[in-house]
Amino acid sequence: MLLHIPQVLAQAEVAEIRQALDTQGWVDGLRSTGPQAANVKRNLQLDTSSPVFAPLSQRIAQALQRHPLFVSAVLPATMLPPMFNRYEGGGHYGNHIDNTIQTDRFTGQKVRTDVSTTVFLNDPDEYEGGELIAEDSFGTHEIKLDAGDAIVYPSTSLHRVEPVTRGVRVASFLWTQSLVRDAWRRSMLFELDMTILKLRNQFGDTAEVVALTGHYHKLLQQWAET
């Protein structure tokens, strides 16, 4: 399941983050990449030792963890620190699959990457190209969202970023280990949760809504790994 999560960041927050990012510490994205992806990757990334990295990264992580749609769809267990990338002058990232096991560079913890996220930090009219193209079981999807919006997709999906031929595309990207490793189970839990929410809004906490909520938690109890 690919899910568009609107307004993770308000416009004012995007502007502040962009301003902090515009000035500091971009390095070649190849530094943090394995040999296969390195063949197809041409972009810049914010150096994780830059003084602006930690506060900006924490801001993105907190905004996502506060967003009810992100929490319901991703069921986060452990999140790797959000990173920042920048594509311009034909910069792109060809087809690849993200590494399944990644090490948190600050804690040394090994994290299984179940869900990939991109938070867009430019509006679509600020640049040409730069679409995130991701495949899932239903086909190929082209994603280019408003600044402050995010897309989440299974980390097992083949994906790429098209060349940016005008302007600059800046984004934050990150990986999360989910409580529920299986993408199909996560998507079923998400649909059930959203339906229960609508029923609660329509009918209140009727006995049936409480029973369905119990069913949701029983499934989570069966499927969650902590």
Ligand SMILES: O=C(O)CCC(=O)C(=O)O
């Ligand atoms: O820039 C993006 O939207 C995705 C970046 C990406 O796929 C990666 O860094 O692995």
Ligand SMILES: [Fe+2]
């Ligand atoms: Fe990727």
